[in-house]
Amino acid sequence: MTTIRLHNTKSRKKEDFVPIDPQNVRMYVCGPTVYDRAHLGNARPVLVFDILYRLLRHVYGENSVTYVRNFTDVDDKINARAAATGRPIRDITDETIGWYHDDMDSLGAMRPDQEPRATEWIGAMITMIEELIAKGHAYEKEGHVLFRVRSYENYGALSGRSVDDMIAGARVEVAPFKEDPMDFVLWKPSDVKTPGWGSPWGYGRPGWHIECSAMSYELLGASFDIHGGGNDLQFPHHENEIAQSCCAHPEGGFANYWLHNEMLQVEGKKMSKSLGNFFTVRDLLEQGIPGEVVRLVMLGTHYGKPMDWTEKKRAEAEQTLRNWRNLTADVVAGEVDPELVDTLADDLNTAGAIARLHVLAKGDAATFKASALFMGFLTDELGEWAAGVDLTAYADKLAAIRAEAMETKDFSAVDAMKKALMDAGVEVRMSKAGVELLPGAGFDAAKLEGL
Numbered sequence: 001m002t003t004i005r006l007h008n009t010k011s012r013k014k015e016d017f018v019p020i021d022p023q024n025v026r027m028y029v030c031g032p033t034v035y036d037r038a039h040l041g042n043a044r045p046v047l048v049f050d051i052l053y054r055l056l057r058h059v060y061g062e063n064s065v066t067y068v069r070n071f072t073d074v075d076d077k078i079n080a081r082a083a084a085t086g087r088p089i090r091d092i093t094d095e096t097i098g099w100y101h102d103d104m105d106s107l108g109a110m111r112p113d114q115e116p117r118a119t120e121w122i123g124a125m126i127t128m129i130e131e132l133i134a135k136g137h138a139y140e141k142e143g144h145v146l147f148r149v150r151s152y153e154n155y156g157a158l159s160g161r162s163v164d165d166m167i168a169g170a171r172v173e174v175a176p177f178k179e180d181p182m183d184f185v186l187w188k189p190s191d192v193k194t195p196g197w198g199s200p201w202g203y204g205r206p207g208w209h210i211e212c213s214a215m216s217y218e219l220l221g222a223s224f225d226i227h228g229g230g231n232d233l234q235f236p237h238h239e240n241e242i243a244q245s246c247c248a249h250p251e252g253g254f255a256n257y258w259l260h261n262e263m264l265q266v267e268g269k270k271m272s273k274s275l276g277n278f279f280t281v282r283d284l285l286e287q288g289i290p291g292e293v294v295r296l297v298m299l300g301t302h303y304g305k306p307m308d309w310t311e312k313k314r315a316e317a318e319q320t321l322r323n324w325r326n327l328t329a330d331v332v333a334g335e336v337d338p339e340l341v342d343t344l345a346d347d348l349n350t351a352g353a354i355a356r357l358h359v360l361a362k363g364d365a366a367t368f369k370a371s372a373l374f375m376g377f378l379t380d381e382l383g384e385w386a387a388g389v390d391l392t393a394y395a396d397k398l399a400a401i402r403a404e405a406m407e408t409k410d411f412s413a414v415d416a417m418k419k420a421l422m423d424a425g426v427e428v429r430m431s432k433a434g435v436e437l438l439p440g441a442g443f444d445a446a447k448l449e450g451l
């Protein structure tokens with residue numbers, strides 16, 4: 001059996017992956033807060049953990065992996081959106097979850113086995129908070145329940161920081177009801193306008209961190225294999241999850257392997273609204289950039305390194321996929337290449353696996369197609385953009401105009417049509433034998449209208 005090796009944030013080392021139960025390999029990934037369209041950065045963990053999910057299913061069996069990713073549908077940003085628009089919260093979160101599914105499906109990401117919504121697990125969160133209070137790890141003050149950070153001696157072990165360093169470095173909220181500035185909220189009161197639930201501590205709502213601890217416990221147990229998310233979640237979110245889970249369930253070890261993806265940038269800069277380089281996955285899809293192209297660009301960089309989205313990479317990926325689709329149009333997939341699997345098994349070396357696909361593209365087409373499909377490329381679902389571009393009519397028309405120009409010696413109409421085709425991303429090849437048109441990088445069928 002293939003040995004998967006993963007860089008574990010917990011040990012800061014690459015380790016052999018040994019599941020607790022190979023019949024049921026369990027992975028939890030922190031999902032989105034649902035109040036707006038997912039931006040391109042949000043797609044990175046989705047694609048990274050999609051590859052890990054595919055690899056685990058390949059190695060342990062399709063029915064031997066449980067992948068859970070949550071939806072945070074209770075959050076102050078959602079409340080603010082509801083207040084600003086006058087819309088009910090549930091409308092906003094339902095709509096955003098629908099968008100998220102559409103957008104991530106368009107990138108070829110498989111849906112996790114379970115996608116719990118925080119608001120449907122409030123009871124489990126209350127139970128966990130009660131256990132933490134009973135064990136002396138949490139306390140109630142003025143309608144708030146706080147986690148007593150100093151009561152958990154391993155706090156900070158994941159990100160490798162001591163509590164005192166964290167206090168010095170972080171902008172921790174000092175509130176009168178806190179025993180210690182590091183203590184964080186498990187439960188907080190809601191007023192009548194804010195969503196809330198009845199609890200032993202009054203009408204209120206959970207803090208953010210407790211949802212992942214409670215839902216992972218309910219769905220995966222006190223010990224499971226892999227916990228993932230973006231680097232930005234290491235502290236405080238993941239430290240707090242560990243503290244809550246290990247204190248409420250000291251019989252378990254929570255997650256054995258922690259994986260964190262690095263951040264996405266755009267043309268070498270942080271993606272942000274103020275820099276004007278912020279875009280959503282939907283923005284790209286609406287510009288006609290195929291989801292499959294986004295997938296190839298994203299996976300071209302190892303998850304542990306910052307990933308730079310550039311126009312150059314986009315154009316190259318589109319050309320690559322067009323070629324690959326041409327090569328495999330009528331090919332029946334064979335067996336997945338073992339060397340490609342081994343490459344991915346080495347800490348998800350997606351860049352290496354894509355390099356291997358380039359090699360395989362020159363060899364046996366059946367192996368190549370199976371290997372590409374395994375990585376989520378060249379599927380029928382993602383193939384609409386490359387299908388059915390029949391440029392014959394345009395080639396015939398250009399040939400006719402050229403024949404006429406040969407007579408009149410006025411080539412302006414030929415040049416105009418050639419330019420229009422090239423502007424639409426079509427590669428124009430003219431020779432004595434005839435006219436050949438090929439859809440190239442950035443091909444946009446819409447621009448052919450009227451030609």
Ligand code: AMP
Pocket residue numbers: 030031032033040041042043044045229230231232233261262263264265271
């Ligand atoms: P959020 O909805 O902001 O909690 O983010 C959902 C997921 O996207 C988390 O796993 C984040 O770590 C991840 N994420 C957010 N921004 C970026 C980014 N620029 N690059 C990569 N991952 C990101």
Ligand code: ZN
Pocket residue numbers: 029030031212237241
């Ligand atoms: Zn989480």
